Amino acid sequence: MKLNDLHIGFIGIGVMGKSMAKHLINAGATLHIYNRTKEKAMELIELGAKWYETPKELAPNCDVICTMVGYPADLEEVVFGENGFIQSAKPGTTLIDFTTSTPTLAKKIEEEAITRGMKSLDAPVSGGDLGAREAKLAIMVGGEKATFDEMIHIFNVLGQNIVYQGKSGSGQxxxxxxxxxxxxxxxxxxxxxxxxxxxxxxxxxxxxxxxxxxxxxxxxxxxxxxxxxxxxxxxxxxxxxxxxxxxxxxxxxxxxxxxxxxxxxxxxxxxxxxxxxxxxxxxxxxxxxxxxxxxx
Incomplete structure (x- = not known):
């Protein structure tokens, strides 16, 4: 599926997440966003991104859901919490987590995704704010190789050094x-x-x-x-x-x-x-x- 046909959810509009989300908009994707602080997302909303009050509300509208949050506990909350997206995402959705989290949590997310007919990749990044702004991030990906191949066009918009590392948790x-x-x-x-x-x-x-x-x-x-x-x-x-x-x-x-x-x-x-x-x-x-x- 081409980027301009994709509806991508992006959760976590921080120092790096904002630049990454902006690249996806500029590449033609329809972006659906959530952040704890709406003010930080205003620039993206002005560029056409659609805002949601919770990850749960965002999920059904997306083909791909990306997360870029601060801590493993934050990731647990946006995925599995009361208003988390895993309960409302549609079968066939691909989850891509760019957060630096734990290999254990990456595997937990993949297991839950599989039971719900979804796919999951752990894809932490390196390169800081500069790498995010210039779309030159290094992206380290774990999960199923076939899913990585399907999502490579998204990674190519965000980074330059993109390497498939192996099974779930390998990216972390x-x-x-x-x-x-x-x-x-x-x-x-x-x-x-x-x-x-x-x-x-x-x-x-x-x-x-x-x-x-x-x-x-x-x-x-x-x-x-x-x-x-x-x-x-x-x-x-x-x-x-x-x-x-x-x-x-x-x-x-x-x-x-x-x-x-x-x-x-x-x-x-x-x-x-x-x-x-x-x-x-x-x-x-x-x-x-x-x-x-x-x-x-």
Whole structure:
């Protein structure tokens, strides 16, 4: 089915969800939306998206239902809650969850979808607000391969690096690998910036030298420049990163795997959380290293 023939539900109009939903509208899909705060969805409503008061009301009108919410508990609520969409979605509907959630919940959603004659994919993304705005997200997909193939035209509108990872829950496991790599990497990025400042170096020149060499990373290229500008606003919230690291630690424990770098990074971000910085971006980790940016 072509995008301009599809009725797509999109639940969760946040920092990334709004851009993703906008791309689907621009690609010709008819969009049906729900968000806890209607004000955040006004731009999409003005572009023609149809607003619903609950996920339950949204679902019967959709061929595909996408979710992009904050926490696994939020996902449970919009799927299985009193006003959740699973009870009213029609047979044949495909569910695509872009939330970073748990592999266990991904499997639970798939099992329930199958019993109701629906299909389900877990498809967490990486790339932050910039990747969402530019439709350059990395999308890691778990579920049935045939369902992935049917939905590839939707993924192509949202991202560039789209990889089918395997059975249900696999997408979430890969996203944990992504977050584990980022967690320790952000420690390195912030420590390098703090060191360069203490040494009296020009931060911009330092980045021009190290970002294209062996130290190069997405965080160094995209978030370090924000740090140098004193921009700690979220491309990805600290509160959500702490949630993701918690999921990864829980999953690692189940596999009897010790991840000391991840544990250290989570403890550092929890220090920022205690300072009331949950709503800042992950690059705000730098505040732990540079006294001039400390928030009491």
């Amino acid at each position: 496991h890969v996203k944990m690998c992504n977050q584990i790599a980022i967690a320790s990497g952000m420690l390195g990025v912030c420590e390098a910036l703090a060191y360069s400042k203490a040494a009296g170096l020009d931060g911009e020149k330092v980045l021009s030298s190290i970002s294209t060499g062996a130290a190069g990373s997405w965080s160094l290229s995209n978030l370090a420049p924000r740090v140098l500008k004193g921009d700690f606003e979220p491309g990805f919230y600290i509160k959500h990163f702490i949630k993701d690291m918690g999921i990864a630690i829980d999953e690692a424990e189940k596999m009897k795997l010790n991840l000391p770098g991840l544990l250290l990074a989570k403890s550092c971000y929890e220090e920022l959380s205690k300072k009331g910085l949950d709503e800042k971006g992950t690059q705000a980790l730098y505040m732990l290293y540079d006294p001039s940016h400390h928030v009491q």
